[in-house]
Amino acid sequence: MGKYIIRRLLQMIPVIIGVTFIIYVAVFALGDPTIGRCGERACPAGYIAKFRADYNLDKPLIVQYLLYMGNLVQGDLGTNFFGNKVIDELAARWPVTLKLGTMAVIIESVIGITAGVLAGIRRGKFIDNLVTVSTLFLISIPIFVIGSFSQLIFGVSLGWFPVTATQGTTYQLIMPAFVLASASLAYIARLMRANLSDNLRADYVRTAKAKGLSNARTVGVHTLRNSLIPVITFIGIDIGALMGGALVTERIFNVNGIGNFLYRSITQKDGASVVGTIVCLVLIYLLVNLIVDILYGFLDPRISHD
Amino acid sequence: MTDTTRDSGLDTTSFVPLTTDATGGPEAPLSAPAKGEKARSLGTDAWEELRHRPMFWISAALIMFFLIMAAFPQLFTNVDPNLADLSKAREAPSPDAWFGRDNQGYDVYARTVYGARASILVGVFATLFVAVLGSFVGIIAGYRAGWMDSVLSRIGEVFLGIPLLLGGILFLYIFPNDPLTTPFLVQVGKVALVLGVLGWPLIMRLMRGSVLQVKPNDYVQAARALGASPTRIISSHILPNSLASVIVVSTINLGVYISVEATLSFLGIGLQPPAISWGIQISEASGIGMIRAAPHMLFFPSVALSLTVLAFIMMGDVVRDALDPRMR
Numbered sequence: 320m321g322k323y324i325i326r327r328l329l330q331m332i333p334v335i336i337g338v339t340f341i342i343y344v345a346v347f348a349l350g351d352p353t354i355g356r357c358g359e360r361a362c363p364a365g366y367i368a369k370f371r372a373d374y375n376l377d378k379p380l381i382v383q384y385l386l387y388m389g390n391l392v393q394g395d396l397g398t399n400f401f402g403n404k405v406i407d408e409l410a411a412r413w414p415v416t417l418k419l420g421t422m423a424v425i426i427e428s429v430i431g432i433t434a435g436v437l438a439g440i441r442r443g444k445f446i447d448n449l450v451t452v453s454t455l456f457l458i459s460i461p462i463f464v465i466g467s468f469s470q471l472i473f474g475v476s477l478g479w480f481p482v483t484a485t486q487g488t489t490y491q492l493i494m495p496a497f498v499l500a501s502a503s504l505a506y507i508a509r510l511m512r513a514n515l516s517d518n519l520r521a522d523y524v525r526t527a528k529a530k531g532l533s534n535a536r537t538v539g540v541h542t543l544r545n546s547l548i549p550v551i552t553f554i555g556i557d558i559g560a561l562m563g564g565a566l567v568t569e570r571i572f573n574v575n576g577i578g579n580f581l582y583r584s585i586t587q588k589d590g591a592s593v594v595g596t597i598v599c600l601v602l603i604y605l606l607v608n609l610i611v612d613i614l615y616g617f618l619d620p621r622i623s624h625d
Numbered sequence: 626m627t628d629t630t631r632d633s634g635l636d637t638t639s640f641v642p643l644t645t646d647a648t649g650g651p652e653a654p655l656s657a658p659a660k661g662e663k664a665r666s667l668g669t670d671a672w673e674e675l676r677h678r679p680m681f682w683i684s685a686a687l688i689m690f691f692l693i694m695a696a697f698p699q700l701f702t703n704v705d706p707n708l709a710d711l712s713k714a715r716e717a718p719s720p721d722a723w724f725g726r727d728n729q730g731y732d733v734y735a736r737t738v739y740g741a742r743a744s745i746l747v748g749v750f751a752t753l754f755v756a757v758l759g760s761f762v763g764i765i766a767g768y769r770a771g772w773m774d775s776v777l778s779r780i781g782e783v784f785l786g787i788p789l790l791l792g793g794i795l796f797l798y799i800f801p802n803d804p805l806t807t808p809f810l811v812q813v814g815k816v817a818l819v820l821g822v823l824g825w826p827l828i829m830r831l832m833r834g835s836v837l838q839v840k841p842n843d844y845v846q847a848a849r850a851l852g853a854s855p856t857r858i859i860s861s862h863i864l865p866n867s868l869a870s871v872i873v874v875s876t877i878n879l880g881v882y883i884s885v886e887a888t889l890s891f892l893g894i895g896l897q898p899p900a901i902s903w904g905i906q907i908s909e910a911s912g913i914g915m916i917r918a919a920p921h922m923l924f925f926p927s928v929a930l931s932l933t934v935l936a937f938i939m940m941g942d943v944v945r946d947a948l949d950p951r952m953r
Contacts, residue, residue, distance in 0.1 A: 333779055335786075341784075342795065349800075351799075459884075459934045459939075460931040460934070461884045461887055461888055463907065464931055467910075467916065471916045562788060563788060563790030563888070570892070571911065585892060586893055590798070593794070593795070594795065597792075600788075604791075605786050
């Protein structure tokens with residue numbers, strides 16, 4: 320197991336270097352890092368010269384990148400348009416986003432796994448078809464459509480939930496969390512159903528049945544546990560989609576979190592905030608993926624043996 | 626697999642997302658002799674299966690419908706989508722304007738019809754880019770193996786390390802579409818290119834996996850012993866085996882790309898008005914004041930967008946099930 324963890328850690332390093340390098344080159348070498356820093360007008364030459372010196376853009380590319388990575392490691396994501404450090408802006412907002420994300424993960428796991436299990440053990444019956452068709456719809460409807468319609472129907476017309484979640488209380492976040500969870504919920508249900516029905520046909524299930532174990536025990540203990548492993552890893556891997564979803568959900572419901580900050584930075588053309596936030600989110604994404612991979616090695620011993 | 630696998634009682638065919646995801650799962654056993662009166666190919670089998678699935682016909686009809694709408698919007702409406710009548714802004718649906726009018730007094734029906742083109746073009750371009758580049762790199766990585774494979778696989782991992790929507794925002798922010806000076810096709814091309822650059826490793830891993838699976842087979846070895854060139858081995862032995870799964874995944878991805886394009890446009894960073902796109906329409910309709918005042922502005926483009934995405938994902942789903950003999 321120790322070897323496996325070390326191997327995964329070592330494999331992660333080139334990916335992190337590659338990802339940050341691509342982003343760095345795209346933003347600072349190919350693109351124009353001064354976009355939007357002077358409002359609607361183009362920046363004056365003096366400002367650009369000072370900016371290039373401040374950000375080491377006059378040095379060779381590889382030196383620039385190393386200096387940038389040095390700052391990044393120390394938590395410096397750059398300073399935005401308003402003279403605020405991007406990391407401070409994110410620090411002020413992450414609790415709400417984390418709360419929203421956690422609520423979404425709980426909703427998607429509970430409903431998704433339940434629906435998937437019901438469909439998997441009643442394969443071909445009504446409940447199976449219901450789950451298959453409804454998840455297809457959930458996957459196909461883009462999250463901003465689901466969000467806008469939930470806001471219209473449950474917020475404005477029926478008045479069941481607050482229309483916006485500006486303060487970010489748990490009650491206000493219920494509807495945004497359901498919206499955020501919707502697509503992942505459908506994927507989890509489908510994955511669970513596929514795993515379960517695959518596993519139910521496996522040899523060890525036949526053995527368990529032949530030994531005379533009850534159906535509840537075969538499904539509940541043997542099959543369910545094995546089918547859950549990929550679902551758990553999916554929830555981890557899905558965090559990338561969840562981040563994108565949070566951006567849309569927070570914009571629709573005016574949640575004062577990281578996603579909404581990113582959206583406002585885009586509309587205000589606040590380049591440093593956009594790039595800093597995305598770099599931060601991508602790094603978190605890679606880190607979570609690494610943790611999930613390692614966790615996977617624990618949950619499924621086969622994976623760490625090869 | 627080691628011996629411990631058997632002892633632990635785990636099913637060796639169970640779903641392992643980190644790898645099956647990439648290789649497209651166990652391939653249909655092409656070499657297995659077909660049972661029945663006469664030998665049937667996998668393709669014929671799949672077609673027999675598909676013909677009896679209503680979902681196949683529904684998705685095929687929807688795809689045809691939206692393709693025709695994208696190619697010839699004039700067939701569906703005589704109204705100019707750029708004709709704004711401010712005195713009729715936010716008018717509810719009426720015989721005059723079937724889907725009502727939006728904030729600028731545009732005809733929502735006409736704009737919904739003309740919006741199909743942007744979505745379909747972005748989806749098709751991005752999918753083609755991903756399929757061609759991904760297959761090409763995947764074949765090289767799988768066929769050459771060795772250090773070439775390691776390098777290409779690592780590069781693929783780097784691009785997969787950037788979530789699609791976040792990467793899309795970043796790249797389109799740095800290379801923005803200017804509403805007034807960027808021509809429509811360039812805007813579409815840019816969005817498609819960004820999605821393609823971020824998406825190609827998916828197909829590459831799929832292709833690489835299936836090349837690695839097919840390469841050790843006897844018939845490939847025989848072809849090589851007979852002196853077939855790599856090009857011939859790839860085109861007549863390896864490609865036909867992997868094409869089906871590439872097409873299935875590409876079809877599903879087409880739906881996903883359309884959805885991401887609309888999301889980017891919704892966030893104000895993908896296509897830019899005056900370009901007509903469902904994402905932009907929904908974005909304009911989704912302010913809270915607008916939702917109360919004119920829900921029809923939100924409803925019709927949303928339905929069109931969702932149906933298009935649904936059609937492609939459903940098609941991919943149905944075809945995959947038909948190609949997978951375990952589903953029968």
